[in-house]
Amino acid sequence: MGSYVIKRIVGLVPILFGISVLVFTILHLVPGDPASIMLGTNATPEAIAALRTRIGLDEPLITQYLSWLGGLVKGDFGVSVHTGEEILPQILKRFSITLQLTLFAVLIGWTIAIPLGILSAIRVHSKTDIVVRIATLLGISVPNFAVGTLLLLVLSLYFGWFPPIDVVSFWEDPGEALQVFLLPAVTMGIVIAAGVLRMTRSAFLETMEKDFIRTARAKGNSMWTVVFGHALRNSSIPIVTIAGMQIGYLLGGSVIVEQLFSIPGLGQYVLEGIYQRDYPVVQGGVLFVALVFVLVNLLIDIIYTWIDPRIKY
Amino acid sequence: MAPMLEVEHLSTTFAEAGRTLTVVEDVSFSVEAGETLGVVGESGCGKSVTSLSIMRLLGSSAKLDGSIRFAGTDVLRLSEKEMQSIRGNRIAMIFQEPMTALNPLHPIGRQIAEPLRRHLGLSRREAAERAVHLLKEVGIPRAEEIAAEYPHQLSGGMRQRVMIAMAMACQPQLLIADEPTTALDVTIQAQILELMKKVRQEHGTAILLITHDLGVVAEMCHRVIVMYAGQIVEEADVQSLFADPRHPYTVGLLRSMPSISGEQERLQAIPGAVPLLHEMPAGCRFAPRCSKAMAICREQMPELFVVSATQKCRCWLYREEGEA
Numbered sequence: 001m002g003s004y005v006i007k008r009i010v011g012l013v014p015i016l017f018g019i020s021v022l023v024f025t026i027l028h029l030v031p032g033d034p035a036s037i038m039l040g041t042n043a044t045p046e047a048i049a050a051l052r053t054r055i056g057l058d059e060p061l062i063t064q065y066l067s068w069l070g071g072l073v074k075g076d077f078g079v080s081v082h083t084g085e086e087i088l089p090q091i092l093k094r095f096s097i098t099l100q101l102t103l104f105a106v107l108i109g110w111t112i113a114i115p116l117g118i119l120s121a122i123r124v125h126s127k128t129d130i131v132v133r134i135a136t137l138l139g140i141s142v143p144n145f146a147v148g149t150l151l152l153l154v155l156s157l158y159f160g161w162f163p164p165i166d167v168v169s170f171w172e173d174p175g176e177a178l179q180v181f182l183l184p185a186v187t188m189g190i191v192i193a194a195g196v197l198r199m200t201r202s203a204f205l206e207t208m209e210k211d212f213i214r215t216a217r218a219k220g221n222s223m224w225t226v227v228f229g230h231a232l233r234n235s236s237i238p239i240v241t242i243a244g245m246q247i248g249y250l251l252g253g254s255v256i257v258e259q260l261f262s263i264p265g266l267g268q269y270v271l272e273g274i275y276q277r278d279y280p281v282v283q284g285g286v287l288f289v290a291l292v293f294v295l296v297n298l299l300i301d302i303i304y305t306w307i308d309p310r311i312k313y
Numbered sequence: 314m315a316p317m318l319e320v321e322h323l324s325t326t327f328a329e330a331g332r333t334l335t336v337v338e339d340v341s342f343s344v345e346a347g348e349t350l351g352v353v354g355e356s357g358c359g360k361s362v363t364s365l366s367i368m369r370l371l372g373s374s375a376k377l378d379g380s381i382r383f384a385g386t387d388v389l390r391l392s393e394k395e396m397q398s399i400r401g402n403r404i405a406m407i408f409q410e411p412m413t414a415l416n417p418l419h420p421i422g423r424q425i426a427e428p429l430r431r432h433l434g435l436s437r438r439e440a441a442e443r444a445v446h447l448l449k450e451v452g453i454p455r456a457e458e459i460a461a462e463y464p465h466q467l468s469g470g471m472r473q474r475v476m477i478a479m480a481m482a483c484q485p486q487l488l489i490a491d492e493p494t495t496a497l498d499v500t501i502q503a504q505i506l507e508l509m510k511k512v513r514q515e516h517g518t519a520i521l522l523i524t525h526d527l528g529v530v531a532e533m534c535h536r537v538i539v540m541y542a543g544q545i546v547e548e549a550d551v552q553s554l555f556a557d558p559r560h561p562y563t564v565g566l567l568r569s570m571p572s573i574s575g576e577q578e579r580l581q582a583i584p585g586a587v588p589l590l591h592e593m594p595a596g597c598r599f600a601p602r603c604s605k606a607m608a609i610c611r612e613q614m615p616e617l618f619v620v621s622a623t624q625k626c627r628c629w630l631y632r633e634e635g636e637a
Contacts, residue, residue, distance in 0.1 A: 211413035217370055218408075219401035219428045219479070222394075233418050308418060309463045 001305065004313035008298050015294060016287065020072070023286045024065050027279055033057075034081050034277035055081050068283065077284035082276045087284045090269065094253070095288070098265035100170055100177070101258075102250040104185040109192030110243070116193075117200025122227060124205060132197070139194030148187040148260045155183070167263060184261040188254055192246055199242045203235035210234070236307055244300035251296065252289035315385060316343035317519040318367070318487055322379035325359070325366045329374065334590045336362045338543045339379075346486065347513060349520040351534035351551070353527065353566070357587055359543040360523045364489045367521070368406060369396050384486060402432040405480035409492035411472035415464040421448070421475055422460030428482045447478040451508055470501035477508060484516055491523045506532055527570050531555060536623075539563050542587055542598040545617060549624040559626040561603045597629065605630060 035051040036043060052058050056067070071078050077087040120132040155161045163183050170177040207213065208231055216230040253267020266285065273281030304311045325337040337359040344350045352360045365371050367381055369388060381388045383404060388396065400406075405428075408414040416424060425447055426440035435443060441460070448456035451474040464472055473493060480488060490509065494502040506529065513520055522533055530537055530551065537554050539547040539562065547560040558564045565583040585602035588594060594601055600610040609629050618631045 211408060211410055212416040214370060215406075215408060215414045215476075215479075216416065216427075217400070218368060218406045220397045220399065220431055221401075221427070222397055225431075230416055230419075234416070310417060310465050 001302075001313065005298070005302070008301070012291070012294055016291060019290045020069060020283070020287055021065075023283050024068065027282055028061060028064075030277070032277050034279060037277050038082060068280065072287070078280040080273075080278055080281050082273075082278045082281070087281055090281075091266065091285060091288050094264060094266045094269045095251075095292075096169065097167060097263060098251060098253045098258075098267065101181055101184055101188070101254070101263060101265060102247060104181050105188035105192055105250065106243070106247060108185055108189030109196060109246075112189070113193040113196035114200055114239070117197040118204055118227060118232075120197070120201045121204030121208065122223070132201075136194050136197050136201075139190050140198075142190075144187050144191050144254075145256050145260055147190055148184065148257055151183050151187060152260075163261065165262070180263075184254075184257045184263055187257055187260075188250065192250075195242055195246060196239060199238050200235070203238045204231060207231045207235040233307060237304060240300060240303055240307065244296055244303075248293040248296040251292045316345045317348075317384060318521065319343040319382040320363075320367070320379070321382070323363065323366060323381060324378040325362050325371070326376045326378075327374050328376070332591065333376075336543055336590060337366065340540075340543075340545055341379075342538050342545070342548065344487070344519045344521055346519050347517045348536070349513065349522055349534045351530040351537040352521065352523045352540060353525065353530055353537055354540035355525060355587055358540040360540050361491055363540075364406070364491050364521060364523055367489060368400060368404060369393075370400075398432070401428040401480075401485075402483045403485050404487045404489065405483070405485040407473070407476050407480050407488065407490040407493045409495050411469060411476050411496065412464065414476060415472060417464055420461050420463060421467070425460075425475065425479045425482055428479065432483050443482070444478075447482055448475070451475075451478040451481075452504075453478075469497050470504060473497060473501070473505050474508065477505070477512065481512055481516070481518075485518060487519045487521065488512070489521045489523070492525070493522070494529060495524070495526065502529070509533065527555075527566065539566070542593065543590075544598065544627065545625075546599065546627045547625065548617070553621065553624050557624075559620055559624060559631060560599075560628050561605050561630075562599050565602075597627070 033048070033052075035048045035055070035057060039047055039051060049058075056064060059067075068078065075088070077091065079086055080090070116132050120129045123129050164176060164180050167180050168176045170181075212234075213226060213230060216226045221229065251266075253265045253270065255267035255271050257263070258265040258268040259271070266289065270282055270285035270289075272278070273285060301313070305313065320343065321341045323337060323340045324335060326333045326335045340359075340363060342350060352363065354360050362371070366375070366377055367383075367388070369377070369391075371377075377389055379389075383399070388399065391399070415421075422441055422444045425444035426435075426437070429435045429440040429443055430437070433440075445456045445460050448459055453459050453471060453474055459467070459471070464475075467475065473496075476493075488509075493509070494505050497505060509520065509522075510533070512518055520533075522529070524530060534551050536548070536550050538545050539554075539560065541562050547554070547558070547563045549559075554563065555567070558567055562583070565581070568581040569583060571580055583602055588598060588601065594611065595614075596612045597603070597606070597610040597615050600606045603610065607629060613629075615627050615629045615632070617625045617627045620626050620631045
């Protein structure tokens with residue numbers, strides 16, 4: 001297991017290298033020049049040229065890439081062209097907010113999805129099942145900007161409640177943070193719940209047909225023991241898989257939800273970088289997101305071995 | 314002494330897509346303590362559904378009629394909770410596929426300990442010790458180590474021994490074995506049958522042995538019922554069944570079994586196929602495939618006629634010999 005983890009981490013190097021090439025190339029192919037965007041439409045060509053020289057944009061692409069890569073190897077993500085701030089501390093700060101939002105959203109999503117998914121599966125084709133399935137379909141099909149807007153409107157218009165403007169972390173002020181993150185987390189939680197619920201239901205339906213479930217019942221176990229003692233763990237591989245994918249994506253920053261609720265997370269940071277053609281910010285942000293995604297996947301693979309003794313690496 | 318298990322006029326029907334399908338129809342039999350009753354028939358003849366009916370493990374779409382008396386109690390009248398205290402405790406079951414019948418994610422020892430903890434209220438430790446003891450009893454070497462292993466680390470024969478250890482954990486009065494040797498190699502089959510005999514001898518367990526293998530029947534059973542298309546077509550003690558089979562279906566079954574002695578001759582397959590559940594013929598269900606079918610066979614369902622002290626047969630050929 002230890003050697004497997006080391007192998008996977010070493011395997012990260014080529015992946016991250018590939019992503020760095022890709023993001024650098026694509027970004028430089030996009031039309032729009034950071035210098036002219038920063039200086040506005042009235043800037044003189046001389047001023048633009050001077051700024052380009054200062055931030056190194058007049059160098060050949062390969063030189064620009066290599067100098068960026070050289071910095072990365074030393075853990076230096078560079079500075080923002082726009083604000084001059086160090087990028088890595090900004091990424092980490094934004095990531096901590098995205099992380100809190102994601103975990104809160106996942107908590108909400110799973111709390112809804114897993115019990116309902118199980119209930120829906122063990123009472124398949126019942127009225128409960130039908131209601132749950134319709135709700136799931138709604139959760140998947142309604143886009144989260146619509147859900148978020150609706151939540152905001154209903155709560156502010158009818159209940160006079162607005163989430164606080166300033167974002168605080170859970171470890172600074174849990175009560176305040178709860179108010180800050182509640183609406184965006186519910187918005188994201190609904191989408192998470194829909195996906196996890198579908199997977200839980202179908203995984204359970206399949207597991208409950210298995211021979212060993214019949215054996216478990218033939219031993220005189222109650223339905224509760226059969227479901228939670230035998231079926232749950234046997235159904236959890238696909239559930240963990242989809243949950244891992246979702247967490248991976250969400251940790252990259254949910255751009256729409258962060259935008260909608262003015263949460264200064266990673267998604268918003270990268271989005272602003274794109275608007276301003278702030279190359280180092282976008283490159284650094286995307287690379288960081290890729291790293292997180294790959295690490296989450298590694299974690300999921302390790303969880304598999306803990307769930308199922310037949311899985312060995 | 315009253316029989317351990319007495320099934321009377323059991324019918325099992327399933328409601329499916331607006332119609333009802335009768336899978337088991339008017340089946341009656343009994344098994345005494347220490348006795349082994351074989352249930353023989355092709356796939357789909359209702360033998361497994363019969364056994365799952367006794368365990369009441371068929372799910373909500375199944376409707377059971379008749380009575381199933383186990384040690385004097387009609388299990389069809391028990392609540393699900395009362396039934397749970399019987400399953401795995403006083404009636405236990407062994408299934409065909411030991412690979413899929415064991416939970417792949419739980420260690421062997423824990424799976425055997427489960428009914429002990431559930432029914433006998435043993436502590437985790439006592440149950441674990443007892444599980445190891447049971448593994449030794451069914452002839453598993455290195456029982457302590459095996460108890461900590463998972464089903465995929467064991468061979469098929471070992472897994473079936475584990476199933477037997479699990480079934481015997483609470484010393485049930487009735488053991489239902491549904492094709493216990495079908496998925497195993499021939500040499501392993503013999504070992505498993507020996508083990509079941511040992512269990513029967515030591516504990517006086519009544520065994521209901523479901524199989525399509527007549528060799529297993531000859532080896533294990535005292536009496537046999539032959540099922541065809543959801544009905545019992547012949548009931549006999551094991552000697553009479555092999556020496557003097559009465560029902561044309563039983564005769565066909567025996568003829569389609571290869572034998573080592575005697576001349577090499579072509580095996581005689583029974584022509585045709587088992588009728589579909591919703592297309593049952595009006596008269597005898599075997600009539601369309603029967604070489605001796607008469608006019609009456611296609612019109613009227615024969616009863617189970619008594620043909621001798623130990624034999625009954627559902628066939629119009631024996632109307633003269635006995636009465637139902």
